[in-house]
Amino acid sequence: MRVVMKFGGTSIGNGSNFGHVAKIINSYAESHETIVLVSAMAGVTDQLIDCAERSQKDITKEVLRDFIQELLKKHLKAAEESIDDEFILKEVEQKLTETLEELERVLIGISLLKELSSQAKDKVMSFGERLSTPILWGAVKNLNIPVVYLTGYEAGIVTDERFGNARPIWNISIEKIQKTLVPLLEQRYTIIISGFIAGTEDGLITTLGRGGTDFSAAIIGTSIEADEIIFWKETTGVLTTDPNLEPNAQTIPSLSYAEAMELAYFGAKILHPKCLQPVMERENILVRVKNTFKPDAEGSIIVPATEQVENVAKAVSVLFNAGIIEVGGAEMIGTPGIAAHIFGAFEKADANVIMISQSSSEANISVVVNRSDIRKTEKVLKETFAYTNYIKYVRSEDDICVIGVVGEGLKGTPGVAAKVFQAVAQKGVNVRMIAQGSSELNISFVVKEKDGGLAVRALHEAFELGEKIIK
Secondary structure, three states: EEEEEEOOOOOOOOOOHHHHHHOOOHHHOOOOOEEEEEEOOOHHOOOOOOOHHHHOOOOHHHHHHHHHHHHHHHHHHHHHHHHOOOHHHHHHHHHHHHHHHHHHHHHHHHHHHHHHHHHHHHHHHHHHHHHHHHHHHHHOOOOOOEEEEOOOHHHOOOEEEOOOOOOOOOHHHHHHHHHHHHHHHOOOOEEEOOOEEEEOOOEEEEOOOEEEEEHHHHHHHHOOOOEEEEEEEEEOOOEEOOOOOOOOOOOOOOOEEHHHHHHHOOOOOOOOOOHHHHHHOOOOEEEEEEOOOOOOOEEEEEEEOOOOOOOOOOEEEEEEEEEEEEEEEEOOOOOOOOHHHHHHHHHHHHOOOOEEEEEEOOOEEEEEEEHHHHHHHHHHHHHHHHOOOOOEEEEEHHHHHHHOOEHHHHHOOOHHHHHHHHHHHHHOOOOEEEEEEOOOOOOEEEEHHHHHHHHHHHHHHOOOOOOOOOO
């Protein structure tokens, strides 16, 4: 049985955690062909980005050296706490030192040029995983397991040149991944791979964007036709809602690919939607979400499809840091191609469209985007229609959030929408915008950000998600 596992930064937050994760890997490696994707240690990527951005402005060599020494100290401590064998430890320490010497040279180069290109930023960000991977390799090897480690590019993940948010070139990647990893698995090696980072066909380092290590696991898992992909998190699985908003949130034992995709897209932080897409296309891979610190807990299993169940809804998601852009004007009515021009402006602004609603009169289109995209998108829209009479106004709100009620049971069930909006209305929450996809798996709506928690709790209670296990 082939298993691909992913461990995030929280799972390897210190040396003790590295040792704990190594024991989890060992429990699988004894009887499974095992590949492990690993993130940077918690907080390291943010520190790297911050230092890179300061390097292009005004930073001294002394400050850079102090930063490098702090990183070395942090990672050496983790290695020393998780590796007993002195020869393995020495090899890891040497690799960490060499890697950080390379990082220092890169940062000095940025400082001298006073320029931080997207390509250079990707290279700097890659060092987090390049530091954590050899430590986990050493912790696993310390348990007498045959193990090798590779970067994502060495494993075979080849991408385009969209630095910062690269996309895999699937035909090349699949061939390279199979050629590189399958022989190692057949020789019974456990393989540790740095997540998040990959490379172009010319070998330039790229990163896969937010959720990149999850995406790496999905790329590897689908390419080698894994039986299972296990995402090890700090929660006990996929939850009925954000436990920070509703303390009575429960673990969902089983949900479908489609349900998981909807939850991921509309704010659930357990998995990123782009890591589910390649798995959905395979349709024969089981996905599990388990708790690193409670490995015996069942967690959640994600399967191609689930049977119709008693529970109409399985979860309530919430997406914060969003905003609405509203475009309107009477001249929009009956004007061919107006929507194409509007969304062309969103594309030009490189704004991710989260949700769309249009009035039946066609005189108004409302679009939800990430809050950070509002100002630049407004500017592009106004420039696009500056010399026409089609658009009379472009307005925005930047203090909203998107609430989603998700579940296979929503399909074809009468009265669901009424139940949703009655629940929030009884709490005095005003709904600004509504949308439901053709799949009927999700009813989404927009409220003021200050009302987000109240709306989540009202819906969680209305659908009794905290009172019994959702199957």
